Amino acid sequence: MVNNYSGESAYTHDIASSYENDRRVEEHWRKEQCYAEKLIQAMPDGSRVLDLPVGTGRFIEYYQAKDIQVVGIDISESMLLEAGKKVASSSIKLGLGDARVLDYPDNAFGYVLCWRLLHLLPPDILREVVCELARVASGKLYIQAYVRDHWYYPLKFKRIIGRVLSKIRAPLKSRKKPWSHIQSHEHSEAMLIRLFSDCGLRINAIDILGLYGALKVKVFVLEKV
Numbered sequence: 001m002v003n004n005y006s007g008e009s010a011y012t013h014d015i016a017s018s019y020e021n022d023r024r025v026e027e028h029w030r031k032e033q034c035y036a037e038k039l040i041q042a043m044p045d046g047s048r049v050l051d052l053p054v055g056t057g058r059f060i061e062y063y064q065a066k067d068i069q070v071v072g073i074d075i076s077e078s079m080l081l082e083a084g085k086k087v088a089s090s091s092i093k094l095g096l097g098d099a100r101v102l103d104y105p106d107n108a109f110g111y112v113l114c115w116r117l118l119h120l121l122p123p124d125i126l127r128e129v130v131c132e133l134a135r136v137a138s139g140k141l142y143i144q145a146y147v148r149d150h151w152y153y154p155l156k157f158k159r160i161i162g163r164v165l166s167k168i169r170a171p172l173k174s175r176k177k178p179w180s181h182i183q184s185h186e187h188s189e190a191m192l193i194r195l196f197s198d199c200g201l202r203i204n205a206i207d208i209l210g211l212y213g214a215l216k217v218k219v220f221v222l223e224k225v
Contacts, residue, residue: 015078017078017082019055019056019079019082020056020058026212027210028209028210028211028212028217031209031210031217032115032144032209032217033058033059035207035209035219036058036059036062036113036115037059037062039113039142040059040062040063040065040066040068041062041065041066043066043068043110043111045066045067045068046067046068046069047066047068047069047110047111048068048069048070048071048108048109048110048111049063049068049069049070049071049109049110049111049112049113050070050071050073050104050108050109050111050112050113050133050136050137051063051070051071051072051073051113051115052072052073052074052097052099052102052112052113052114052117052133053073053074053075053076053079053099053114053115053116053117054072054073054074054079054080054083054094055074055076055079055082055083055115055116056079056082056083056086057072057082057083057084057085057086057087057094058115059113059115060072060083060086060087060092061086063089063091063092064087064088064089064091064092067091068091069091070091070092070093071093071094071095071104071109072092072093072094072095073094073095073096073097073099073102074094074096074097075096075097075098075099077096080094080095080096099117099128099129099132099133100125100128100129100132101132102132102135102136104136105136106135106136107136107137107138108136108138109136109137109138109139110138110139110140111137111139111140111141111142112133112136112137112140112141112142112143113141113142114133114141114142114143114144115144116144117129117144118130118143118144118145118146118187118192119145119146119184119185119186119187120183120184120185121185122185123185123187123191126185126187126195127195127198127199130143130195130196130199130201131198131199131200133199134199134200134201134222134224137223137224138224139223140204140221140222140223141201141220141221141222141223142219142220142221142222143219143220143222144209144217144218144219144220145187145192145217145218145219145220146186146187146212146215146216146217146218147187147188147189147192147215147216147217147218148186148187148188148189148214148215149188149189149216186215189216189218192220196220196222200224200225201222201223201224201225202222202223202224202225203220203221203222204221204222204223205220205221206218206219206220206221207219207221
């Protein structure tokens with residue numbers, strides 16, 4: 001979502017056009033979809049929602065089933081073009097934006113959804129973004145993250161052993177994943193908890209949606225202190 005990381009240049013037309021198909025095979029993608037669908041279904045009519053980054057609009061069909069106002073922001077024009085193909089309601093507005101400096105007043109949104117962004121941000125930018133999301137939120141924030149928690153090293157060791165055994169049993173040519181060029185950052189759960197507190201947020205719940213390699217896929221349910 002910011003110009004000096006990989007988001008704007010990495011999510012090009014080719015990546016955007018195949019983004020969802022490349023990820024539908026992920027178990028935690030499916031769990032994320034089910035989680036978001038239930039979350040959005042429970043939102044009261046008239047709610048105002050910020051979806052950032054909106055990406056290809058993976059949740060748009062759920063929004064359009066509700067009487068709510070949604071603003072979807074992304075830094076990639078290509079991703080927004082894909083999202084725009086799904087919009088069939090005037091209640092959903094899409095636009096380019098920088099997550100560090102949002103053009104909305106304090107407390108503008110009753111709900112903020114932030115999915116698959118934190119791992120793209122180095123710590124200094126991460127702080128700016130989280131505090132800006134907190135500023136524009138009046139209600140709950142749902143922030144998804146790939147988290148390095150106390151199970152990280154056992155899981156990493158298990159994953160390495162699994163890869164070695166797989167190559168011994170069935171050697172295959174490695175296939176480069178279409179998103180492997182995107183720079184990623186691992187954040188510890190302890191650091192994220194401190195950051196949320198520093199930005200004036202308290203944690204209501206932490207939901208676990210599966211594994212991504214040796215990282216836990218978690219959703220932090222937050223609100224202002």
